Amino acid sequence: MDTSAVHRYLDQHERDSLDTLFTLLRQPSISAQDTGVKECAELLAGLMRARGIETEVVPTPTQPVVFGRLDCGDPKAFTLICYGHYDVQPPEPLELWKSPPFAPTVRDGVIYGRGTGDNKGQLIAHVLAAQAWLQAAGRVPINLRFVFEGEEESGSRSLGWFIERHAERLRADLVYVSDGGLHASGRPVISLGNRGIQGITLVARGADRDNHSGNKGGVAPNPVWMLVHVLASMVDPDGHVRVAGFYDGVRPVGDVEKAMMAELDYDPVALGATMGLPRVDMDAETYYRRIMLEPYFNISGIASGYVGQGSKTIIPGTAECRIDIRLVADQDCEDVLAKVRRHVAGVDPRVEVLARGFGTMQPHRTSPTHPALPAVKRAIEAVRGVAPLVMPCTGGSLPNAVWPRLLGVSVLDVPYANADENNHAPNENITVERFLNGPHVSAQVFAELAAMAAG
Numbered sequence: 398m399d400t401s402a403v404h405r406y407l408d409q410h411e412r413d414s415l416d417t418l419f420t421l422l423r424q425p426s427i428s429a430q431d432t433g434v435k436e437c438a439e440l441l442a443g444l445m446r447a448r449g450i451e452t453e454v455v456p457t458p459t460q461p462v463v464f465g466r467l468d469c470g471d472p473k474a475f476t477l478i479c480y481g482h483y484d485v486q487p488p489e490p491l492e493l494w495k496s497p498p499f500a501p502t503v504r505d506g507v508i509y510g511r512g513t514g515d516n517k518g519q520l521i522a523h524v525l526a527a528q529a530w531l532q533a534a535g536r537v538p539i540n541l542r543f544v545f546e547g548e549e550e551s552g553s554r555s556l557g558w559f560i561e562r563h564a565e566r567l568r569a570d571l572v573y574v575s576d577g578g579l580h581a582s583g584r585p586v587i588s589l590g591n592r593g594i595q596g597i598t599l600v601a602r603g604a605d606r607d608n609h610s611g612n613k614g615g616v617a618p619n620p621v622w623m624l625v626h627v628l629a630s631m632v633d634p635d636g637h638v639r640v641a642g643f644y645d646g647v648r649p650v651g652d653v654e655k656a657m658m659a660e661l662d663y664d665p666v667a668l669g670a671t672m673g674l675p676r677v678d679m680d681a682e683t684y685y686r687r688i689m690l691e692p693y694f695n696i697s698g699i700a701s702g703y704v705g706q707g708s709k710t711i712i713p714g715t716a717e718c719r720i721d722i723r724l725v726a727d728q729d730c731e732d733v734l735a736k737v738r739r740h741v742a743g744v745d746p747r748v749e750v751l752a753r754g755f756g757t758m759q760p761h762r763t764s765p766t767h768p769a770l771p772a773v774k775r776a777i778e779a780v781r782g783v784a785p786l787v788m789p790c791t792g793g794s795l796p797n798a799v800w801p802r803l804l805g806v807s808v809l810d811v812p813y814a815n816a817d818e819n820n821h822a823p824n825e826n827i828t829v830e831r832f833l834n835g836p837h838v839s840a841q842v843f844a845e846l847a848a849m850a851a852g
């Protein structure tokens with residue numbers, strides 16, 4: 398399929414692409430603070446309609462989904478859902494921004510602003526690619542659906558609700574997501590999955606107040622000890638989780654995954670530096686297996702008693718602990734939560750287990766033999782001139798599992814931002830080069846999927 402006219406159109410309209418992005422970036426859309434999200438939905442829908450995409454702002458119990466559709470003229474053609482999110486993280490702390498978060502600014506070839514990388518600068522690539530196809534070829538080569546949600550940064554509360562109610566309109570062959578950054582080496586990446594997350598808060602209560610540890614020591618219950626015993630019973634010193642059935646759903650690591658991990662470069666000193674350690678003390682396979690394909694039971698905070706200046710000899714009244722369990726396919730959040738509840742009740746029923754702290758996202762992994770994978774690889778290589786790294790999974794959590802779980806459709810994540818995009822932090826950015834490259838990749842992906850479907 399000759400795509401040169403489409404790429405030429407994108408090259409000739411770089412100014413328009415940048416203007417479109419800047420319009421979107423100037424509209425705050427902070428889901429955590431409910432600031433400007435609905436306005437941003439309307440703005441995005443308007444930008445899509447102006448580019449020939451039939452677009453609706455669909456209300457949900459929380460933030461609206463911007464849903465667009467563009468048909469190629471053949472209902473039996475390959476149908477791709479492009480998923481992204483138009484909401485952003487809160488911009489605070491404002492004093493650390495070199496230019497205001499919602500006044501996009503270019504410095505040395507880099508666009509700074511909240512949402513540049515995460516995710517406005519990436520989702521709009523799919524829209525610009527569709528526009529280029531319409532303008533240069535008169536139609537898009539596959540059927541396109543656009544699902545842009547307004548609360549990914551707040552746990553995608555209504556994405557599942559939306560998908561369940563609109564399943565008919567969301568019939569598709571593949572979900573395509575561009576979020577996150579390229580590999581630190583600059584190599585493009587295809588990620589086949591994400592770890593999930595289950596947040597848990599443990600609360601241990603003793604007396605209804607702090608007590609004198611001399612006068613009441615040995616009589617009043619100490620909730621910190623309760624918590625310590627419960628925590629120690631759940632995880633071995635080597636990190637192995639002792640909650641019964643915890644590993645039941647974990648998908649075994651196959652030869653394909655091992656081969657993929659062997660492709661990823663590994664520098665124990667450089668990786669150590671990214672986390673403030675002199676070096677990482679393990680071999681490459683262990684490192685990637687632990688981050689990508691094994692669950693992790695994390696304690697992210699413990700609070701109780703007094704550790705301020707001087708001393709205060711108390712038996713604290715309460716102790717609290719936040720846990721985030723990173724899950725892998727095919728573990729299930731609810732199942733793991735139930736097993737943790739059962740375990741804690743067996744060790745110390747006075748410790749309360751609350752499903753609270755970080756929300757919930759299911760883990761997910763697309764098969765490395767998915768038929769669309771070679772087509773997407775070819776598209777990236779054609780545009781970037783270098784083959785992408787295929788990661789069996791990435792360590793962080795995204796809401797992507799809703800697609801296979803609710804619609805039975807697989808997901809491929811192809812990040813378009815630079816690795817140092819500073820997402821969620823001050824001075825979030827995307828380089829002009831990376832931003833302008835995104836629509837070329839999307840446009841080529843549409844072509845390769847069409848060619849694949851045509852056999």
Ligand SMILES: [Zn+2]
Pocket residue numbers: 486515550820821
């Ligand atoms: Zn984000």
